[in-house]
Amino acid sequence: VSDADATWVSGAEGSGFGRANLPYGVVAPEGAAPRCAVRIGTHALDLDALQRAGLLELPDGVFAGPALNPFLALGREAWTRTRRRLDALLAPDAPERAAVEPALVPLARAPARLPVAVGDYVDFYASLEHATNLGRRFRPGAPPLLPNWRHLPVGYHGRAGSLVVSGTPVRRPRGQRPPAVPGGPPTFGPTQQLDVELELGFLAGPGSPLGAPIPAAAAAEHVFGVVLVNDWSARDLQRWEYQPLGPFLGKSFATSISAWVVPLAALEPHLVAGPRQDPEPLPYLRAEGRWALDLELQVELDGELMSTTNARGLYWTFPQLLAHATVNGAATRPGDLFATGTISGSAPGTEGSLIERYAGGRFLADGETAVLRGRAGGDARPLVSLGEVAGTIVRSA
Amino acid sequence: VSDADATWVSGAEGSGFGRANLPYGVVAPEGAAPRCAVRIGTHALDLDALQRAGLLELPDGVFAGPALNPFLALGREAWTRTRRRLDALLAPDAPERAAVEPALVPLARAPARLPVAVGDYVDFYASLEHATNLGRRFRPGAPPLLPNWRHLPVGYHGRAGSLVVSGTPVRRPRGQRPPAVPGGPPTFGPTQQLDVELELGFLAGPGSPLGAPIPAAAAAEHVFGVVLVNDWSARDLQRWEYQPLGPFLGKSFATSISAWVVPLAALEPHLVAGPRQDPEPLPYLRAEGRWALDLELQVELDGELMSTTNARGLYWTFPQLLAHATVNGAATRPGDLFATGTISGSAPGTEGSLIERYAGGRFLADGETAVLRGRAGGDARPLVSLGEVAGTIVRSA
Numbered sequence: 001v002s003d004a005d006a007t008w009v010s011g012a013e014g015s016g017f018g019r020a021n022l023p024y025g026v027v028a029p030e031g032a033a034p035r036c037a038v039r040i041g042t043h044a045l046d047l048d049a050l051q052r053a054g055l056l057e058l059p060d061g062v063f064a065g066p067a068l069n070p071f072l073a074l075g076r077e078a079w080t081r082t083r084r085r086l087d088a089l090l091a092p093d094a095p096e097r098a099a100v101e102p103a104l105v106p107l108a109r110a111p112a113r114l115p116v117a118v119g120d121y122v123d124f125y126a127s128l129e130h131a132t133n134l135g136r137r138f139r140p141g142a143p144p145l146l147p148n149w150r151h152l153p154v155g156y157h158g159r160a161g162s163l164v165v166s167g168t169p170v171r172r173p174r175g176q177r178p179p180a181v182p183g184g185p186p187t188f189g190p191t192q193q194l195d196v197e198l199e200l201g202f203l204a205g206p207g208s209p210l211g212a213p214i215p216a217a218a219a220a221e222h223v224f225g226v227v228l229v230n231d232w233s234a235r236d237l238q239r240w241e242y243q244p245l246g247p248f249l250g251k252s253f254a255t256s257i258s259a260w261v262v263p264l265a266a267l268e269p270h271l272v273a274g275p276r277q278d279p280e281p282l283p284y285l286r287a288e289g290r291w292a293l294d295l296e297l298q299v300e301l302d303g304e305l306m307s308t309t310n311a312r313g314l315y316w317t318f319p320q321l322l323a324h325a326t327v328n329g330a331a332t333r334p335g336d337l338f339a340t341g342t343i344s345g346s347a348p349g350t351e352g353s354l355i356e357r358y359a360g361g362r363f364l365a366d367g368e369t370a371v372l373r374g375r376a377g378g379d380a381r382p383l384v385s386l387g388e389v390a391g392t393i394v395r396s397a
Numbered sequence: 398v399s400d401a402d403a404t405w406v407s408g409a410e411g412s413g414f415g416r417a418n419l420p421y422g423v424v425a426p427e428g429a430a431p432r433c434a435v436r437i438g439t440h441a442l443d444l445d446a447l448q449r450a451g452l453l454e455l456p457d458g459v460f461a462g463p464a465l466n467p468f469l470a471l472g473r474e475a476w477t478r479t480r481r482r483l484d485a486l487l488a489p490d491a492p493e494r495a496a497v498e499p500a501l502v503p504l505a506r507a508p509a510r511l512p513v514a515v516g517d518y519v520d521f522y523a524s525l526e527h528a529t530n531l532g533r534r535f536r537p538g539a540p541p542l543l544p545n546w547r548h549l550p551v552g553y554h555g556r557a558g559s560l561v562v563s564g565t566p567v568r569r570p571r572g573q574r575p576p577a578v579p580g581g582p583p584t585f586g587p588t589q590q591l592d593v594e595l596e597l598g599f600l601a602g603p604g605s606p607l608g609a610p611i612p613a614a615a616a617a618e619h620v621f622g623v624v625l626v627n628d629w630s631a632r633d634l635q636r637w638e639y640q641p642l643g644p645f646l647g648k649s650f651a652t653s654i655s656a657w658v659v660p661l662a663a664l665e666p667h668l669v670a671g672p673r674q675d676p677e678p679l680p681y682l683r684a685e686g687r688w689a690l691d692l693e694l695q696v697e698l699d700g701e702l703m704s705t706t707n708a709r710g711l712y713w714t715f716p717q718l719l720a721h722a723t724v725n726g727a728a729t730r731p732g733d734l735f736a737t738g739t740i741s742g743s744a745p746g747t748e749g750s751l752i753e754r755y756a757g758g759r760f761l762a763d764g765e766t767a768v769l770r771g772r773a774g775g776d777a778r779p780l781v782s783l784g785e786v787a788g789t790i791v792r793s794a
Contacts, residue, residue, distance in 0.1 A: 120558045125642060138641070146640050151583050152573050156642040157554035157649070161517045161728050162607065171608045173725035176549055176679065186548050188679050210559065210651070211568045211794065237725065243543050244535070245522060245553040246643020252554070253725040254607070282573065282585050328570035328634065328650040329794075331558050397608065397726075 005382035007090045008097050009104065012041025016375060016385025019090050022083060023260035023387070024068055024225065027110035034113050036063035036071065037105075038086055039260045044110045045086075049103040055096060056085060067117040068261065072205030072224050072334035079205075079224060083265055112259035114165040115227075116203055119333040121163060121255070122325055123199070123231060123341055124155040126316035128275075130344040133356040138239060150279060153316040153324050155341075158231070159252035163337070166228075166258050166389040172366060172396045173253035175237040190396040191234035194364040197342040198299050198352030198372050199229035200311055202318050203261055204336040211329045216287035219319030222332065225261040226293070228372050228389040229339045232256065235355055235363070257337075258374075258389040266384050270294045270376040274317045281320065284327050291317035293376070295386065297343060299352065300371040301364075306357055309350040311343055311374075366395040402779035404487045405494050406501065409438030413772060413782025416487050419480060420657035420784070421465055421622065424507035431510050433460035433468065434502075435483055436657045441507045442483075446500040452493060453482060464514040465658065469602030469621050469731035476602075476621060480662055509656035511562040512624075513600055516730040518560060518652070519722055520596070520628060520738055521552040523713035525672075527741040530753040535636060547676060550713040550721050552738075555628070556649035560734070563625075563655050563786040569763060569793045570650035572634040587793040588631035591761040594739040595696050595749030595769050596626035597708055599715050600658055601733040608726045613684035616716030619729065622658040623690070625769050625786040626736045629653065632752055632760070654734075655771075655786040663781050667691045667773040671714045678717070681724050688714035690773070692783065694740060696749065697768040698761075703754055706747040708740055708771075763792040 005018035012018045017039050027044045028034040037044035047063035050056050056063075058078060062070045071078070089100050125131050128145075131154075135144030148154060164170075172194055176186040205224040208214050214222050231251060238250025274292035295311040316324075321338050342352040351357040354364065364370060370393075374386030402415035409415045414436050424441045425431040434441035444460035447453050453460075455475060459467045468475070486497050522528050525542075528551075532541030545551060561567075569591055573583040602621040605611050611619050628648060635647025671689035692708040713721075718735050739749040748754040751761065761767065767790075771783030 120556050135641075147576075147580065148573075148583070148637055148640070152638060154638065154642050155645050157556055157645070159517050159554055159727055160557070161730050161733070164607070171726050174610075175725045176545075179544075183544065185676065186545070186679070188681070210561070213571075234725070240545055241549060241551065242641065242643075243545070244532075244639065244643070245551050246639075246641070248519075248552050248554070249721070249725040249727070252722075252727045279582065282583070284585070324646070325649075328572045328631070328646040329568050330556060330646070330649045333558050336558065 006092050007040060008092050008094060009040045009043060009090060014383060015041050016383040017041050018382055019087060020382035021262060021266050021384045022086055023262045025115045025260045026066055026068065026113040027105065028113055029105050029110040034066035036068055040090060042107050043104045044107055046103040046105060050100065053099060055089065055099060056082060058082065066113060068115050069117050069335040072116070072203065073207060075206035076221050079263065080265065083263060112165060114163060115259060115261050116335040118160045118163050118335050118337045121158040121160045121337045122155050123158045123339045124153050124316065124321050125341040126153050126314045126321065127341060127343050128315040129346045130342040130352060130356065133344060137355065137360065153321050155325065156246045158255060162252050163255050163257060166256055168256060168391060169394045170232055170254045170391045171394045173234050173237065174396050175234065175249050176240055177236040178240040186240055191236055192363065193235035194393060195233045195235055195354045196299060196370045197231035197233055198297055199231055199339045199342060201227045201229040201257055201337050201339040203227065204332045204338065205334040207334050208326065208332045210331040213329060214322050214326045216285055216319045216323035219287065219322040220264065222322055223264050223318060225263045226267060226386065227261055228258040228374050228386050230256040230370065230372050230389045230391060231339065256389045256391050258387045260387050262384065262386055267293060267376060269381050272312050275313060275315055277315065284323055285320045287317065287319040291319050295374050295376045298373045300373065302368055307349055307351050309343055309345045309352060313345055314340055314343060364393050366393050368393050403489050404437060405489050405491060406437045406440060406487060411780060412438055413780040414438050415779060416484060417779035418659060418663050418781045419483055420659045422512045422657045423463055423465065423510040424502065425510055426502050426507040431463035433465055437487060439504050440501045441504055443500040443502060447497065450496055452486065452496060453479065455479065463510065465512050466514050466732040469513065469600065470604060472603035473618050476660065477662065480660060509562060511560060512656060512658050513732040515557045515560050515732050515734045518555040518557045518734045519552050520555045520736045521550050521713065521718050522738040523550050523711045523718065524738060524740050525712040526743045527739040527749060527753065530741060534752065534757065550718050552722065553643045555652060559649050560652050560654060563653055565653060565788060566791045567629055567651045567788045568791045570631050570634065571793050572631065572646050573637055574633040575637040583637055588634055589760065590632035591790060592630045592632055592751045593696060593767045594628035594630055595694055596628055596736045596738060596740060597690070598624045598626040598654060598734050598736040600624065601729045601735065602731040604731045605723065605729045607728040610726060611719050611723045613682055613716045613720035616684065616719040617661065619719055620661050620715060622660045623664060623783065624658055625655040625771050625783050627653040627767065627769050627786045627788060628736065653786045653788050655784045657784050659781065659783055664690060664773060666778050669709050672710060672712055674712065681720055682717045684714065684716040688716050692771050692773045695770045697770065699765055704746055704748050706740055706742045706749060710742055711737055711740060761790050763790050765790050
């Protein structure tokens with residue numbers, strides 16, 4: 001616990017949601033329309049109320065809507081200025097305390113909504129350990145890593161319309177499952193292999209036009225913040241459908257994200273060097289500096305710890321993900337989501353999915369709850385929490 | 398030419414944009430904000446102006462914005478009522494002619510914009526001939542159709558943020574191209590295999606909630622209309638990247654759609670039986686009735702005809718595409734786009750892409766213009782035109 005985390009809001013310091021974090025989200029306070037907020041301890045600070053009270057200098061109504069997109073569109077200078085202002089307003093000796101206090105709402109009375117309207121959702125496959133584990137399982141007898149894997153961050157588009165906020169129940173999807181015998185017909189019914197995928201997601205802003213690739217060196221300017229992502233997966237559906245065009249219904253039934261977007265600025269003290277890359281990537285994928293995130297991540301099933309891993313082990317870093325996704329001239333829009341793919345380590349107990357952890361012998365049951373958690377610091381540096389992304393499985397209709 | 402196509406708007410009857418068509422779009426008249434319109438002949442009929450004049454009974458402002466989404470959200474009853482009303486207003490003897498006439502703007506003074514804000518863009522692989530041609534080329538020596546192909550419409554998500562309207566120039570994308578020697582490093586630069594894909598796209602409305610699959614029998618209630626789609630493809634980028642997660646940068650640089658959305662109602666006389674399906678699809682993919690579209694389609698390169706084909710040959714029909722995409726509970730939103738994938742026939746000159754037509758020996762050059770066209774009727778039935786989707790290749794930056 002350090003001074004940087006201290007605040008007049010009681011109970012917040014040291015909780016992971018102290019002044020060193022200040023993550024953004026959207027809440028729907030009782031009897032009011034959804035609006036943007038910052039989390040401090042167990043409270044939401046209503047940013048629209050703050051702005052109407054004249055305490056923030058930003059375009060009118062930027063926080064009045066049900067999504068952070070207008071704020072994400074403003075870009076780094078506005079993000080930095082707003083973060084500094086909120087930091088000052090919440091400091092222990094803030095002279096504005098009396099004016100700010102009425103804008104605090106207990107989280108229990110202001111349920112969180114999906115924080116952004118995601119335009120496009122890209123999911124990568126950035127963990128070498130996960131790609132190796134899955135390759136062994138989906139293509140037994142063949143080399144687990146395909147020839148392209150070490151040259152580019154393999155990725156695909158997910159379904160933006162299936163993104164839900166932490167806490168939303170997840171209905172077990174039905175679909176076609178692989179034939180019982182090779183060459184036979186598929187079977188149809190509820191997935192028998194429902195899984196989690198532990199991931200980080202990067203929310204883009206202010207956007208970049210069609211035809212203008214984002215250089216790896218500039219990628220951090222295009223990332224507002226970070227969420228936890230659970231890319232729920234139906235492995236049987238996925239195995240049957242995924243060739244040759246990739247995952248579709250095996251993933252598109254639901255993707256959950258955490259409610260509070262941790263600004264990249266709050267994670268700067270936790271940027272570290274990533275793993276050595278061999279072969280050296282092409283020039284457009286090179287970014288000077290430290291871009292891996294030293295974030296401890298956990299998967300919990302019905303309250304029991306399944307895995308603990310760390311995001312710093314990811315082979316591809318987020319500047320590389322953005323540079324690759326746009327090298328062909330693809331545009332980005334404020335609120336686009338770029339997720340890492342499952343984050344797994346190499347030791348037992350560090351896997352980011354059940355299929356890896358239990359070698360295909362255990363999947364999610366109806367009624368079971370999966371919770372992903374993430375945190376940085378908590379040592380000499382203040383604890384910065386990514387909160388959680390939780391979901392309970394509901395049986396097929 | 399029949400009475401159903403006749404109208405007091407001069408030159409429209411028999412043009413493919415007569416009273417039998419009435420496709421919807423968005424135009425930006427000189428000095429005015431973009432608004433919704435219906436095309437009649439070479440004019441746009443300003444629907445927001447019509448509504449403000451009290452000539453349409455719909456929620457306030459539904460046509461005032463820069464996208465058709467609010468209208469798509471209203472659903473079939475409102476679509477039918479509005480179509481009937483427009484049909485009456487444009488009939489040869491319409492008593493309202495004098496009130497309607499001021500809302501007509503020549504297309505030359507009202508450039509068309511992207512007609513919808515697409516939430517999710519799904520692209521299928523519904524042509525047996527195309528899947529066979531591509532399978533032979535991408536996996537030589539193996540069976541061209543993978544085991545799942547005849548059991549489900551294979552699909553994937555494309556990049557919604559890269560959708561552009563007909564006429565938008567397409568910049569040749571850069572990216573990683575396959576190694577010159579197996580096991581060697583990829584090369585980097587502008588694609589050397591830029592291609593078109595001739596497709597149809599179905600625009601969804603009024604939307605369906607998460608967890609509620611759309612039955613095949615109800616799918617037509619969830620389709621507002623049809624556009625032409627050119628899913629531009631960089632074959633070298635695609636070949637290197639696509640395993641195991643499917644096409645990504647090889648497609649995500651641009652997808653062009655036609656400006657005018659032809660209502661499904663205008664195509665009802667052109668619904669025919671599709672090809673016989675063997676094996677019989679699973680029950681959730683069965684839809685009684687005729688759901689193939691008897692639409693003649695063409696690909697033109699720099700003014701020369703490359704291919705002519707017909708959409709009626711597609712193996713999977715649009716009710717099957719929607720039923721499959723939602724069987725796992727995925728939601729749909731007004732404006733979601735479901736495209737068929739490349740439409741190819743089996744005879745030479747019926748291919749929907751250059752890689753099929755020219756066996757990999759010819760691709761698009763800088764400065765070259767590709768135009769896709771579509772039309773139905775023109776015999777005893779009135780001609781209904783899907784217009785065109787055009788794009789000229791601009792060299793890499």
